[in-house]
Amino acid sequence: xxxxxxxxxxxxxxxxxxxxxxxxxxxxxxxxxxxxxxxxxxxxxxxxxxxxxxxxxxxxxxxxxxxxxxxxxxxxxxxxxxxxxxxxxxxxxxxxxxxxxxxxxxxxxxxxxxxxxxxxxxxxxxxxxxxxxxxxxxxxxxxxxxxxxxxxxxxxxxxxxxxxxxxxxxxxxxxxxxxxxxxxxxxxxx
Numbered sequence: 001x002x003x004x005x006x007x008x009x010x011x012x013x014x015x016x017x018x019x020x021x022x023x024x025x026x027x028x029x030x031x032x033x034x035x036x037x038x039x040x041x042x043x044x045x046x047x048x049x050x051x052x053x054x055x056x057x058x059x060x061x062x063x064x065x066x067x068x069x070x071x072x073x074x075x076x077x078x079x080x081x082x083x084x085x086x087x088x089x090x091x092x093x094x095x096x097x098x099x100x101x102x103x104x105x106x107x108x109x110x111x112x113x114x115x116x117x118x119x120x121x122x123x124x125x126x127x128x129x130x131x132x133x134x135x136x137x138x139x140x141x142x143x144x145x146x147x148x149x150x151x152x153x154x155x156x157x158x159x160x161x162x163x164x165x166x167x168x169x170x171x172x173x174x175x176x177x178x179x180x181x182x183x184x185x186x187x188x189x190x
């Protein structure tokens with residue numbers, strides 16, 4: 001977002017110089033169109049930005065084990081589609097070993113994003129040797145998002161007391177072959 005703001009500022013300055021400085025009127029060929037383009041980019045950014053109450057983060061390494069304890073990316077994909085259909089904007093955070101558990105080799109953000117049909121900026125694989133939990137909890141706090149997981153994050157409750165609030169952690173699972181999510185808790189919090 002800082003680039004369009006910079007371009008808008010610079011283009012506005014160029015336009016003012018072109019209007020008021022003698023001999024610099026040629027700048028009017030560049031300034032106004034650049035300002036309009038930057039303004040369009042800014043408007044698109046704010047128009048498409050999801051509302052905080054609709055943001056949800058999936059604990060991907062937890063969710064992928066919901067069916068029979070076996071890691072399955074299709075479970076994560078199903079949960080994502082259900083959340084999108086309910087009007088949420090989901091993102092996913094995985095432990096570094098998720099790729100190994102799913103397919104026997106490391107898989108990075110972009111690879112898992114493509115497999116889940118999500119933009120790569122909504123998928124994160126944490127660095128090797130670090131737990132995903134603090135990344136998930138910090139991202140949820142920073143974005144005002146809720147978390148889909150069956151983990152209670154008890155080890156992190158002191159640093160992230162919001163996890164004890166009703167509706168912050170959204171439970172789910174697979175029953176009789178179907179995904180279920182406790183979105184009533186999430187709606188009660190919103």
